[in-house]
Amino acid sequence: MQKLHKLLRMGDLAAFVGIVDDGGFAEAARRRGMSASTLSRSVTRLEEQLKVxxxxxxxxxxxxxxxxxxVLAEAREILNRSETLKEIATSGQAPAGPLRVNAPVPFVLHVLAPRLxxxxxNYPAIQLSIDMTDTLVDLIGSHADVAIRLGRLQDSEMLHRPIGRTAWKLVAAPxxxxxxxxxxxxxxxxxxxxxxxxxxxxxNTLxxxxxxxxxxxxxxxxxxxxEAVRQLVLRGLGVARFSDFMIADDIRAGRLVELFSGQLDAEPLEISALYLTRxxxxxxxxxxxxxxxxIQVG
Structure with a gap:
């Protein structure tokens, strides 16, 4: 495996990694705008050269x-090193290239979208792609370069950076x-x-x-x-507890009011960015x- 990069095409390695990450040829082809048969030929070429x-x-x-x-583990390492070399070669230029972000729906709508x-x-050459999900996903499985996570991190081995904390508030529509x-x-x-x-x-615990x-x-x-819970509260269906960044604008605009400010017993929610590449x-x-x-989230 140590000489894998000398034997094989980078495109074939990228195709193999993409097929595994996307769970199949059809989805990998759709994401990359190419035919499944092209990806299949890449894998076949790898298998013939490696004889496995x-x-x-x-x-x-x-x-x-x-x-x-x-092979997958080695291929990821080779592709990461290739990306690093590209960055070094263009270090005198403005940051550029694709960057995929995975984040919870409310964080995208109330923190990222208003500021993007x-x-x-500032960085017109960076091609941002944002995937929104309220469920926890792994970075490889979600094809993300960086994932925003709310709450205390369970895996301290991941590369991560704290980006803020947000308080909890109990609110209702007037x-x-x-x-x-x-x-x-x-x-x-x-x-x-x-x-x-x-x-x-x-x-839900108050x-x-x-x-x-x-x-x-x-x-x-x-x-x-x-976000659905927020919309239902705005429309007078009841009270709910939200992180501050979700409803700060609603409170300022008078669409929601906070109940019993400072009396809710809940630890502030930590906000972190997780990533795989240094x-x-x-x-x-x-x-x-x-x-x-x-932007001082929280």
Whole structure:
């Protein structure tokens, strides 16, 4: 494997890695704008040169062999080194090239989207691609250069950078409170309803400073997307707990009001950027992370 880069075409290695990451020839071809037969020829060429079977193919799926897994690890390293060399060769030029970002839907809508015009103006040669998901995905599986994650990191071995913290706030729409009654004491919340998150369930737990047990509020509706929960609260379906960046503009505009400010017992939510390639080897990643730092999320 040590001399793999001297034997094989970079394009064939990239095709093999892409097929594995995308879970098949058809999806890899779609993402790259080429035919599945072209990718198949690349894999066949690799297998003939290495004299091993890399993938077992069926009509519906692929399965990587043990030899293929070994080649895959080496291929990733070679492609990363190639990317680093390109960055070094163009170090005197403005950062350029594709950069794929994976982030939760609310973070994209309320933090990134309002500011991306500024980033694009500063770095027009960086081609940003943004994938939005509220579920946790691995960086390789999501084809991401950088992933934004909310909450305490479970895997401290990943390359990561803290980019902010955001407080939790309990909010409701003013017209909803006009109908149901504005709560004057915490106990009054029990006569209201809660718009709940399908997951993670702990967001629905309402603990307040000085109270031994969480406060139970009847559910009105449950949604599996943070932005959907926000829209339902805006339309008077109940109260909900949100991270500050999601509803700061709504509070300023009077669309939502915070209930019992400073009394919610919830640790601020940590916001981190995770990545696989060292910043020193990918300038466009470095400038994106620096930009995230500068906008002071939270």
């Amino acid at each position: 079977t890399l993938l077992r193919r069926t009509t519906r799926s692929i399965e990587i062999t043990s030899e293929g897994a070994a 015009a500024e980033f694009h103006a 017209d909803y409170l006009d109908r149901k009654g504005w709560p004057e004491a915490l106990a009054d919340l029990a006569r209201l309803e809660q718009v709940r998150f399908a997951a993670p369930d702990h967001i 603990r307040f400073i000085g109270m031994a047990d969480p406060l139970e509020i009847p559910a009105s509706v449950t949604a599996n997307n943070g 910043v020193s080897g990918l300038r466009r990643l470095g400038v994106f992370l620096d930009w995230l730092d500068a």
